[in-house]
Amino acid sequence: MLEAIFMAAIRAGTPLLYATLGEIFAERSGVLNLGLEGLMLAGALMGFVVSHITSSAWLGVLGALLIGGVLSLVYAFLTITMRVNQVVAGLALTMLGAGLSGYYGQAFIGKTASQFSPIYIPFFSDIPFIGKVLFSHDPLVYLSYVLVPLSWFYIFKTRWGMNLRAVGEDPKTADTVGISVFKIRYLYVILGGMLTAVGGAYLSLAYTSMWIENMTAGRGWIAVALVIFSAWNPLRALLASYFFGGVASLQLRIQAMGVAISSHLLMMLPYALTIVVLSLISSEAMRKRIGAPTALMKPYSREERE
């Protein structure tokens, strides 16, 4: 029973984890991208379509990476070069992703595609309990196990990561020491969008194997909150994502066991927590304390002086 709950937490947390990881990169560079929901939907559709046509789920992931990259390039152009308000542009990206995927996805509803299935890993999968919980998943979950520590190491322990953080903290200073603020922001907004789109593709290629309009059902918005939850740290993002996935799956299992507890109440928990966290960080002082990138949401221009 406990095994099943932890397994489900990882399964349900993985799409959130990819999106959260992606957004951490974007926000670390100082760009808030609220379009995660749209990016996930586009990734879910593109991944499914490519997998449907080529019968290869991995090519599907490649397709998701591509569409995520293209859409975030548009977003980067709008917010970094055009310096459009990031909140407005993010909402627009969400609507664009939902609209486009709904429209072009109509022909693919009810179709089947090649999907990821659980892979047995010799030795690891045989460990009692842990083997079942951690190593009875599909390749995209394993990939996320690798990506999380790698991202953490990259952001906090490498020179490139330092440049990334510098741009998110103080773009002006970064610029004066020769770091290209624009290049870095473009790079990580696009990388973030690509990862987010893979989170969407996880829903249509691994979690379930189908495409249905609006199938992300709000997960992109949860990921936006999870970034703050995790204080822009990939390791904490893993915990936060699994926690959210765990609560959502736990409440279903509590019902299945026949325990009389309101499903509405349990279902509400993650969302209530989200609201609490979002209200907490709405104050400038609090954001500083938990380590928000100082230049988040502030467009950068060389000419302007403050």
Next chain:
Amino acid sequence: MRRAVWLSILVLTLIACSIGGFSFAAQGKLKVGFVYVGPVGDAGWTYAHDQGRKYIETKFPNVETVYLESVPEGAESARAIEHLIAMGCKVIFTTSYGFMDSTIEVAKKYPDVVFMHCSGYKRAKNVGTYFGRMYEARFLSGIVAGMMTKSNKIGYVAAHPIPEVIRGINAFTLGVRKVNPKATVHVVWSNTWYDPATEKEAALSLIEAGCDVIAQHQDSPAPQQAAQEKGVYSIGYNSDMSAFAPKAHLTAPVWNWGIIYEYVIKSVLDGTWQSEDIWWGMNKGVVGLAPFGPMVSEEVKKEVEKYKELIVSGKFHPFGGPIVDQEGKIRVPEGKVATDKELLEMSYFVDGVVGKIPKK
């Protein structure tokens, strides 16, 4: 300045990309319009309505049909309805509960147009309502589940706690218990109509709890996929979902809306149409079961056939007394059947259901 030009080019391109096409057919003699809440390919609710639309196109050569899909519920749907009228529709079917108020509102402005609203209760001189007695088919699918289960635990992935869903769960359970009094039906609420990942997880949680047949109420076939993966049986809903889970899918209670549509169109063409409340069942063929999967035995099919005939002939009612609720209270006494009002307002689980209805 240059920035502004760039921006407007971009915005225009994006708008051009995202404008979806409305689908419509060519002009005809009697034009009939359909307003759908979902995409026609959802394999669920809207798909079933669209099958009905296609059916009347083949039945009446003088009728042309038009539809608008993925129309949001609420005030916005009024514009969709007016759009159909502007295109010359004389009969309009609005196929979701949430279109109720806008249907009534638009109907006031166009007294010459016939409106039919699905699953609502508000009527007017030119607005009728229609629905199907899905509980009859649910009862039959319960018989299949009750005879196919080995663990005597059957899972039901429930959508939202409204009377329609509760009625379905109860009818299903009564069917299960008719043939297998030892079996129980375990309910998990997903609180969604359409979230494949959550619905699949809900089905998995029921399978983990020992259920070996999974039934559902949502429009997505995700619970079917969960059953297939875990090697248990499943019962679909809305339309034949066997394509999504050929090894698991036993059958599905399905809609045949074409029968109601044919009746309405015929009465409009004859000039005999008047506003009424249509609530038809299996006797008219509006609801039924999808073809059985190969794993369903002859014995099961015979039992289903027996009850089908009894229901169709009116000799048996799934909600015929005594109906006892979870607490042991008698809700419908022996010798009586539940009235339509009782059916439409159902807010209790019958004996045999394991689970609670969330309080508002």
